[in-house]
Amino acid sequence: MSDTATHTSAEPQVFNSTTSVGEAFSLDGDAVEKLATLGARATGIDIVEVKDTAGDAGLPDSFPVAVIHGDNPKLASVKSFAEEWREYPEHRRGIAHVGDVESFIELTNRHKTDHSVVFAQSDWRKPSLTSVIDYHDIEPDARAGFGRHRVHYAFPFSDEWKTWLEHDGKPMDQREFAEFIEERAPDMTTLTGGEAAQHASEMQVSAIGTPAQIFELARGLEINVGGKVKQNVKLQSGEAKIAFEEEHTGKDGQPLTVPGAFALMIPLFYNEDPIVIPVRLRYRMVGGSIVWLYKLFRVDRLVAEAVRNAKNDVAAQTGLEVYEGAPEMSASGTPVGAAG
Structure with missing residues (x-):
């Protein structure tokens, strides 16, 4: 043998x-x-x-x-x-990406279990919602979940919002600013009553400029492009009046009134309803000419409020707990931030 x-x-x-x-x-x-x-x-x-x-x-x-x-x-x-011979997956896993809050709610309801939870990120730069379908059992000694089956919604900023955000705080000369204001005029709105007073108080100005005022300002700037500033008077109301040494004749030769703020009515996110967005209007003198800029008011608060409203809708329509933050495991199931 x-x-x-x-x-x-x-x-x-x-x-x-x-x-x-x-x-x-x-x-x-x-x-x-x-x-x-x-x-x-x-x-x-x-x-x-x-x-x-x-x-x-x-x-x-x-x-x-x-x-x-x-x-x-x-x-x-x-x-x-x-x-190699498996006819269907051992576990549900992967991330479904949806395009709006309604789809997020519906798909979460389709897959949720008694242990599913939702995490929210309210960072104004990258707001999001994530359902972790196979999360841990709520009982401490019960089974742990893999955390690999998820529904994700990254709030998609609207084109209007991205355009205004792109130019936020960037100096523009007279011609650039006038052209920008005329191009974006449909985004502006008139605030009245209590809403106007509330925003004016928060921004510490006497009133919020109307679209007509801002448009007239832009047209006046176009007439006086290339002219030098002769008079720059800041008023107690927060508005300013500017007169130019005319190289071109304006319609009445009167100083231009510059509101301290105006308002937009645009959607913050794609496929969502428009909201009011206050805007500060600022300028500074550079060599006898004006440089203009605007600042979107309390951008972080606007986004946080929109995410908070979405969180409330998700909680009410799914019955799941919604937490601000991120799960302790990655989408692959690997622990995140483990000590050592």
């Missing part, structure tokens, strides 16, 4: 995880040495079953392992071979 044996078991061998090798075999030193020599020279693969693992969280009662014999014996997983 050859010393080399090729062996594949017909039935899986069973090893109890609580049984030591010493308990399973009782051999003298010479026998152990001979068996070790034969084992090293043997070839083949055995499928053995590791049992009594139910006490380890997340493991089944037993699982198979391949024992590969030969010059370099080792253990190998057989799960990858089984995966």
Whole structure:
């Protein structure tokens, strides 16, 4: 008989995880040495079953392992071979990206479980909502969730908002500013009553300029492009009056009134209703000419308020807890920010 044996078991061998090798075999030193020599020279693969693992969280009662014999014996997983024959996924996983809050709510309701939660990010630069469908069981000693099945909504800023934000705080000369104001005139709105008074009070100006005033200002600037400033009077109301040394004749030659603020009525996010956005109007003198700029008022508050409204809608229509922040695992299930 050859010393080399090729062996594949017909039935899986069973090893109890609580049984030591010493308990399973009782051999003298010479026998152990001979068996070790034969084992090293043997070839083949055995499928053995590791049992009594139910006490380890997340493991089944037993699982198979391949024992590969030969010059370099080792253990190998057989799960990858089984995966080739899988007819449907073992778990739900992946991120669904939706285009509006309504779709986020509907898809979350379709997949949610008793353990699902929602996380919100109110950062005005990248606001978002994320449902973690397979989150942890609420009971401390219950099963942990993988956190790999998600619904994500990244609030998409509207084109109007992106245009105004792009020029926010950037100096413009007279011609640039006049052209910009005329191009974006449809974005402006007139505030009346309590709403106008509230925004004026917050911005510490006497009144919010109307679209007609801003448009007239732009037209006046166009007439006086290239002219030098002759008079610059700041009024107690927060408005200013500017007169030019005329190189071109204006319609009445009167100083231009510059409101301290005006208002936009544009959607903050794509496919959402428009909201009021207050804007400060500022200028400074540079070599006898005016440089203009505007500042969107309390941008962070506007975005945070929009996200807060969305969070309230999500909580009311899904019945899920909504938290400000991010989950402790990535979308792949890897822990985030683990110590060490």
